[in-house]
Amino acid sequence: xxxxxxxxxxxxxxxxxxxxxxxxxxxxxxxxxxxxxxxxxxxxxxxxxxxxxxxxxxxxxxxxxxxxxxxxxxxxxxxxxxxxxxxxxxxxxxxxxxxxxxxxxxxxxxxxxxxxxxxxxxxxxxxxxxxxxxxxxxxxxxxxxxxxxxxxxxxxxxxxxxxxxxxxxxxxxxxxxxxxxxxxxxxxxxxxxxxxxxxxxxxxxxxxxxxxxxxxxxxxxxxxxxxxxxxxxxxxxxxxxxxxxxxxxxxxxxxxxxxxxxxxxxxxxxxxxxxxxxxxxxxxxxxxxxxxxxxxxxxxxxxxxxxxxxxxxxxxxxxxxxxxxxxxxxxxxxxxxxxxxxxxxxxxxxxxxxxxxxxxxxxxxxxxxxxxxxxxxxxxxxxxxxxxxxxxxxxxxxxxxxxxxxxxxxxxxxxxxxxxxxxxxxxxxxxxxxxxxxxxxxxxxxxxxxxxx
Amino acid sequence: xxxxxxxxxxxxxxxxxxxxxxxxxxxxxxxxxxxxxxxxxxxxxxxxxxxxxxxxxxxxxxxxxxxxxxxxxxxxxxxxxxxxxxxxxxxxxxxxxxxxxxxxxxxxxxxxxxxxxxxxxxxxxxxxxxxxxxxxxxxxxxxxxxxxxxxxxxxxxxxxxxxxxxxxxxxxxxxxxxxxxxxxxxxxxxxxxxxxxxxxxxxxxxxxxxxxxxxxxxxxxxxxxxxxxxxxxxxxxxxxxxxxxxxxxxxxxxxxxx
Numbered sequence: 001x002x003x004x005x006x007x008x009x010x011x012x013x014x015x016x017x018x019x020x021x022x023x024x025x026x027x028x029x030x031x032x033x034x035x036x037x038x039x040x041x042x043x044x045x046x047x048x049x050x051x052x053x054x055x056x057x058x059x060x061x062x063x064x065x066x067x068x069x070x071x072x073x074x075x076x077x078x079x080x081x082x083x084x085x086x087x088x089x090x091x092x093x094x095x096x097x098x099x100x101x102x103x104x105x106x107x108x109x110x111x112x113x114x115x116x117x118x119x120x121x122x123x124x125x126x127x128x129x130x131x132x133x134x135x136x137x138x139x140x141x142x143x144x145x146x147x148x149x150x151x152x153x154x155x156x157x158x159x160x161x162x163x164x165x166x167x168x169x170x171x172x173x174x175x176x177x178x179x180x181x182x183x184x185x186x187x188x189x190x191x192x193x194x195x196x197x198x199x200x201x202x203x204x205x206x207x208x209x210x211x212x213x214x215x216x217x218x219x220x221x222x223x224x225x226x227x228x229x230x231x232x233x234x235x236x237x238x239x240x241x242x243x244x245x246x247x248x249x250x251x252x253x254x255x256x257x258x259x260x261x262x263x264x265x266x267x268x269x270x271x272x273x274x275x276x277x278x279x280x281x282x283x284x285x286x287x288x289x290x291x292x293x294x295x296x297x298x299x300x301x302x303x304x305x306x307x308x309x310x311x312x313x314x315x316x317x318x319x320x321x322x323x324x325x326x327x328x329x330x331x332x333x334x335x336x337x338x339x340x341x342x343x344x345x346x347x348x349x350x351x352x353x354x355x356x357x358x359x360x361x362x363x364x365x366x367x368x369x370x371x372x373x374x375x376x377x378x379x380x381x382x383x384x385x386x387x388x389x390x391x392x393x394x395x396x397x398x399x400x401x402x403x404x405x406x407x408x409x410x411x412x413x414x415x416x417x418x419x420x421x422x423x424x425x426x427x428x429x430x431x432x433x434x435x436x437x438x439x440x441x442x443x444x445x446x447x448x449x450x451x452x453x
Numbered sequence: 454x455x456x457x458x459x460x461x462x463x464x465x466x467x468x469x470x471x472x473x474x475x476x477x478x479x480x481x482x483x484x485x486x487x488x489x490x491x492x493x494x495x496x497x498x499x500x501x502x503x504x505x506x507x508x509x510x511x512x513x514x515x516x517x518x519x520x521x522x523x524x525x526x527x528x529x530x531x532x533x534x535x536x537x538x539x540x541x542x543x544x545x546x547x548x549x550x551x552x553x554x555x556x557x558x559x560x561x562x563x564x565x566x567x568x569x570x571x572x573x574x575x576x577x578x579x580x581x582x583x584x585x586x587x588x589x590x591x592x593x594x595x596x597x598x599x600x601x602x603x604x605x606x607x608x609x610x611x612x613x614x615x616x617x618x619x620x621x622x623x624x625x626x627x628x629x630x631x632x633x634x635x636x637x638x639x640x641x642x643x644x645x646x647x648x649x650x651x652x653x654x655x656x657x658x659x660x661x662x663x664x665x666x667x668x669x670x671x672x673x674x675x676x677x678x679x680x681x682x683x684x685x686x687x688x689x690x691x692x693x694x695x696x697x698x699x700x701x702x703x704x705x706x707x708x709x710x711x
Contacts, residue, residue, distance in 0.1 A: 387578065388581030
């Protein structure tokens with residue numbers, strides 16, 4: 001099986017070079033990355049060498065598309081047991097390197113007004129950057145949360161989609177028959193974020209056991225569906241419906257079990273990822289007003305789950321051998337999420353993007369860490385120099401309720417059509433349970449060299 | 454005694470001779486240019502764009518442009534980059550309701566989202582090149598400009614009207630001096646000014662007649678401020694195409710025109 005798979009991958013990478021360009025279009029990218037952590041107590045990250053191949057058949061009624069990623073990921077721990085090289089849809093914790101993953105792999109049938117796709121797909125619904133509130137069909141790979149862009153975080157899901165066009169009207173329906181869980185890093189990994197368990201996992205005499213959670217049965221009832229109805233005009237607008245599993249991580253508590261072995265302590269933290277169904281109805285719109293490009297979206301979600309403050313989960317002050325039943329830590333509430341974003345060109349090749357969004361937890365008890373109103377401000381200044389031979393980005397995100405901040409700056413230099421190199425610096429501040437503050441030990445400088453063809 | 458009618462006739466003739474120092478006025482020239490550009494709206498163009506920096510470095514981009522005369526709307530156009538890999542799939546869509554009222558969208562595969570672009574970006578650099586978004590749009594609304602013939606002269610072996618074109622509303626370029634080839638009604642050269650400063654200059658060469666439409670197969674645009682230049686070479690062009698409306702939809706923009 002493994003040999004057959006490797007043969008397929010080699011064929012997929014080499015065949016397009018051999019076949020006529022009239023039939024296939026192929027492109028790819030190799031990315032060598034090194035990270036310098038700025039905090040000595042942060043887990044090490046080794047250099048990564050990642051590759052990407054995209055293959056498309058040329059335009060026709062029937063089309064095929066493949067997007068394969070793989071390589072050596074220096075941010076993950078080496079697996080303690082044998083993992084498949086190919087990332088799967090069965091596990092939340094996939095500490096896998098080297099790895100291969102089909103981000104997209106589908107066949108499409110299209111006419112002038114209809115397109116049907118079947119296979120592994122990713123969708124981009126809504127208008128906002130970073131956290132589009134109507135973009136719920138793909139769960140996220142949180143293993144390098146905030147280091148990766150939104151689209152890189154998305155996990156391709158096996159799905160059937162149909163899109164009908166008529167003039168300025170557009171209707172898209174998506175069915176995801178198989179439940180696919182989000183992915184999380186192991187507590188010992190660099191992008192696990194701060195938690196008491198992650199802090200314990202740093203101790204050399206402690207081994208934290210990570211259990212794969214039991215997934216919801218893969219029945220028709222547990223499939224996800226989405227519907228998007230869109231109109232294009234002076235104002236582009238859309239209405240979106242979603243019913244399925246919430247793609248955002250939430251945890252449930254069971255029992256903390258601490259045992260000892262000679263020279264070390266084994267801890268089962270009694271916390272595992274949970275999966276809950278939700279429904280959502282949303283609207284989004286985009287238009288232009290003078291020099292401003294404006295976009296907005298809003299969604300009402302029924303039955304989302306939130307975790308209570310960690311201090312209420314029932315962990316003992318001192319970890320000693322034994323079993324400890326933990327307190328229930330989930331709370332269900334409807335939410336309203338909305339946001340607005342604008343683009344403004346300050347001068348040629350200098351684009352300022354600003355965005356504000358807010359989540360309102362309709363029924364919030366005091367036990368939640370999240371406030372009734374949770375706000376996020378994003379700002380990005382993108383500047384091109386020397387006819388885009390040099391590109392810089394300054395990015396700032398701020399959550400006023402908890403006072404946490406992420407600041408990121410990067411610069412790219414394009415040497416040729418194939419080679420470019422970049423430097424990125426990122427820093428986090430804030431309380432350890434907050435969105436950005438939990439990564440406050442992850443300040444880093446990252447250097448990348450990219451070869452694309 | 455001179456007949457008063459004779460004097461009147463002389464005066465009329467004198468007035469006419471001043472007006473017809475050139476056989477046409479600037480607006481007439483541009484009516485002809487506009488007519489040709491409107492005839493050329495239905496087309497598919499495959500082109501290569503070469504970007505040269507002042508140090509001699511070269512970057513190459515290939516793109517495909519689809520156009521459609523969308524009467525009673527003015528036109529629709531879709532431009533999609535095919536290479537380099539970093540730009541592959543990046544696209545730009547125009548729905549012009551009139552020749553001056555346009556909706557613009559751009560698609561960046563990296564973000565997988567279609568973004569609306571304000572019309573005010575029309576004079577900005579087109580994806581790092583020395584061309585502007587406006588250069589890839591259809592014909593402008595002539596009522597937005599004033600025209601004046603400055604002189605007649607030969608350029609590149611062609612007899613040309615040299616026309617000063619001034620936008621009535623504030624734009625990045627305060628005026629253009631355009632060399633329009635007589636009888637072909639196509640630009641052979643355009644100088645773009647900011648005040649008195651020459652900002653960029655475009656030269657149109659390798660004219661070929663395709664389906665009765667004179668077409669420059671090589672356009673060289675130079676930015677005089679940065680000394681950066683871009684050469685656009687047409688590899689293939691087809692007129693009188695009849696693309697369906699669906700090719701100019703956001704779905705087609707996301708799919709790279711497929």
